Amino acid sequence: MGRTCDYCGEQRSMVYCRSDLAFLCLSCDRNVHSANALSKRHSRTLVCERCNVQPACVRCIDEGASLCQNCNLVGHDGSAASSFHKQQSISYYSGCPSAAELSKIWSFILDPLPSSDNSTCPEGLGLLSISDSGAKNCEDPMGKDAGQDTMVVGDGSDPQCVDKTSFWSGPSSIPEFFSRECPDQFECAESSKLFYPTNRVQGIHDDPFADLDMDEVDINLENYDELFGVTLTHSEQLLENGGINSLFRRQGMSTTDSDDQGGFSVEGASAGIMVQVLPACSNAASADSMMSVKTEPNPGFAAKQAHSNLSFSGLTGDSSGGDYQDCGASAALLLGEPPWFPPCPDSSFQSTSRTEAVMRYKEKKKARKFEKRVRYASRKARADVRKRVKGRFVKAGEAYDYDPLNTRSY
DNA sequence: CAGTAACGCGTAACCACAAGTTAGA
DNA sequence: TTTCTAACTTGTGGTTACGCGTTAC
Numbered sequence: 001m002g003r004t005c006d007y008c009g010e011q012r013s014m015v016y017c018r019s020d021l022a023f024l025c026l027s028c029d030r031n032v033h034s035a036n037a038l039s040k041r042h043s044r045t046l047v048c049e050r051c052n053v054q055p056a057c058v059r060c061i062d063e064g065a066s067l068c069q070n071c072n073l074v075g076h077d078g079s080a081a082s083s084f085h086k087q088q089s090i091s092y093y094s095g096c097p098s099a100a101e102l103s104k105i106w107s108f109i110l111d112p113l114p115s116s117d118n119s120t121c122p123e124g125l126g127l128l129s130i131s132d133s134g135a136k137n138c139e140d141p142m143g144k145d146a147g148q149d150t151m152v153v154g155d156g157s158d159p160q161c162v163d164k165t166s167f168w169s170g171p172s173s174i175p176e177f178f179s180r181e182c183p184d185q186f187e188c189a190e191s192s193k194l195f196y197p198t199n200r201v202q203g204i205h206d207d208p209f210a211d212l213d214m215d216e217v218d219i220n221l222e223n224y225d226e227l228f229g230v231t232l233t234h235s236e237q238l239l240e241n242g243g244i245n246s247l248f249r250r251q252g253m254s255t256t257d258s259d260d261q262g263g264f265s266v267e268g269a270s271a272g273i274m275v276q277v278l279p280a281c282s283n284a285a286s287a288d289s290m291m292s293v294k295t296e297p298n299p300g301f302a303a304k305q306a307h308s309n310l311s312f313s314g315l316t317g318d319s320s321g322g323d324y325q326d327c328g329a330s331a332a333l334l335l336g337e338p339p340w341f342p343p344c345p346d347s348s349f350q351s352t353s354r355t356e357a358v359m360r361y362k363e364k365k366k367a368r369k370f371e372k373r374v375r376y377a378s379r380k381a382r383a384d385v386r387k388r389v390k391g392r393f394v395k396a397g398e399a400y401d402y403d404p405l406n407t408r409s410y
Numbered sequence: 411c412a413g414t415a416a417c418g419c420g421t422a423a424c425c426a427c428a429a430g431t432t433a434g435a
Numbered sequence: 436t437t438t439c440t441a442a443c444t445t446g447t448g449g450t451t452a453c454g455c456g457t458t459a460c
Contacts, residue, residue: 376446382428383447391450392425402449 007031016055017044043094061086 005013005025013023017033020042033042046056046066054068062085072087374380386393387400394400 374447376429379428379445379447381447383426383449386426386448388425388449390424391448392423393427393448395426404448 013047013052015044016047017042018055023047045093046090056090059088059090061088066090 004023005011005028006022007024007028011025011027014026015024015029016022017024017029024044029044033044046059048054048056048068048071049065050067050071054070056066056068058069058072059066060072383393385404387396387404388394388402389400391402
C-alpha cells in the first residue's frame with residue numbers, strides 16, 4: 001500500500017505536486033488544482049511506486065512500475081536482464097486534465113477515476129495541449145496562451161524544439177513554469193540558462209558534463225560559500241585539492257540556504273549539475289546580484305551529507321526538516337528517505353571535460369569582482385545628493401546635518 | 411574556573427523620493 | 436482595446452542600534 005493522499009487521507013496517492021509538496025490521489029489532484037488559475041499551473045507527476053516518496057520520472061514497461069531516479073537506478077543497475085527493460089519517460093503536467101486525458105499521456109494508467117471521464121474542471125479546464133515531445137509547445141514556447149487553461153506536458157526532449165522547454169531535457173517542466181509564472185522575463189531568461197537536466201532517462205543521456213559550461217552558472221563567490229558551505233579560503237584549498245571535482249562526483253551534493261527570498265538551488269553531480277532558479281524569482285530584489293540558494297527537493301541530501309565532511313550552510317545536522325519546507329522539499333521527504341543518486345550510474349563523462357570546467361570556474365572566480373552592484377544608476381545618483389540627518393534621508397527643505405554636495409551643516 | 415564588562419565586528423533598519431509597476435476607471 | 440490616472444512598490448546611501456563573539460579582568 002502506497003502513501004495515502006495528503007488531501008483526503010484516504011485514497012492512495014498517485015500524483016506528486018511539486019508546487020504544493022503534496023502527494024495526492026487523482027481525485028484530489030483534480031479538485032485541488034481546479035481551484036484557480038494559479039493552482040492549475042502546478043507541475044505534477046506520478047509518484048514512484050517503489051519508494052512512494054519521490055516523484056517518478058521513468059515508467060519501466062517491463063516491470064509495469066513508475067520509478068523515481070533512485071529506484072530506477074537501483075532496479076536497473078546494470079544486471080543483464082534489467083538493464084534492457086523498456087522505459088518510458090514520465091512527463092510532468094500542469095492544468096486540469098480529466099482522467100481520460102491523463103490516460104492518453106500515461107497510457108499505463110488503467111484505472112481512471114470512475115466519474116471523472118466526463119467531468120472537467122470548472123470553466124472547461126479539461127483542455128489539454130500535450131507537448132510530450134515538445135512539438136506543440138515548441139511553436140509557442142513562451143506561450144501566447146500562457147495564461148490560458150491548456151495543459152502542458154513536456155519533457156522537452158524534442159531535439160528540434162530549441163527553446164526553453166527543449167532546453168530542459170528532463171521530465172520537469174520548470175522552464176515552462178518560468179515562462180508562465182515569472183513576471184520578469186528577462187531575469188527568467190537569464191535564469192533559465194542555469195537549468196541543467198538531471199532527470200534523464202537512464203540510457204539515453206549523453207555526456208552531461210560536456211554540456212556544462214561553468215561560465216553559464218552565475219555563481220558569485222559569496223554564493224559559492226553558500227553553495228558549498230565552506231569559506232572562500234577553504235574553498236580554494238578545496239580547489240587546490242581538486243575538491244571542486246569532488247563536489248561534482250557521483251554522489252552529488254546540494255546545498256541550501258533557507259532564505260526564502262527567492263533564489264535557486266544548486267546541485268552538483270557528475271551525472272549532471274543542476275543549478276535551478278526557483279519560481280520565486282518574482283522577488284527580484286536580489287535576483288540580479290545576489291541570488292539566494294535553495295534546494296530542489298532532494299530527499300537524499302541528508303544521507304549524502306552524512307558522508308561528506310563539508311558542512312553546507314543551512315543544512316546542519318541539527319536542522320529540522322521543517323526548515324526546508326520552503327525549499328521545495330517536504331519535511332517528510334527530508335527525513336528518513338532513501339538516498340538520491342544522480343541518473344548516471346557510471347562516471348561516464350570524461351575527466352578532461354571536468355577539468356576544463358574546473359579551470360573555467362577557477363578563471364572566472366579570479367576575475368570576479370565584489371564591489372556592490374548598483375542596478376539603477378539614476379537612483380544612486382539621486383541618493384548621492386540627498387541630504388541626510390544621521391544618515392537618514394530628510395525631506396526636502398528640512399534641516400539636515402549632512403549634504404553630500406556641501407559638507408556644511410544647517 | 412566562572413562570571414561580568416568592555417570591545418570589535420557585522421548587519422538590519424531607518425529615512426525620502428524618483429522611477430517603475432500595477433490596477434482600475 | 437486603448438488611454439489615462441492613482442495607488443503601490445522598489446531601490447538608493449550614510450548612520451545608528453543591536454546582536455554576537457572575543458578578550459580582559
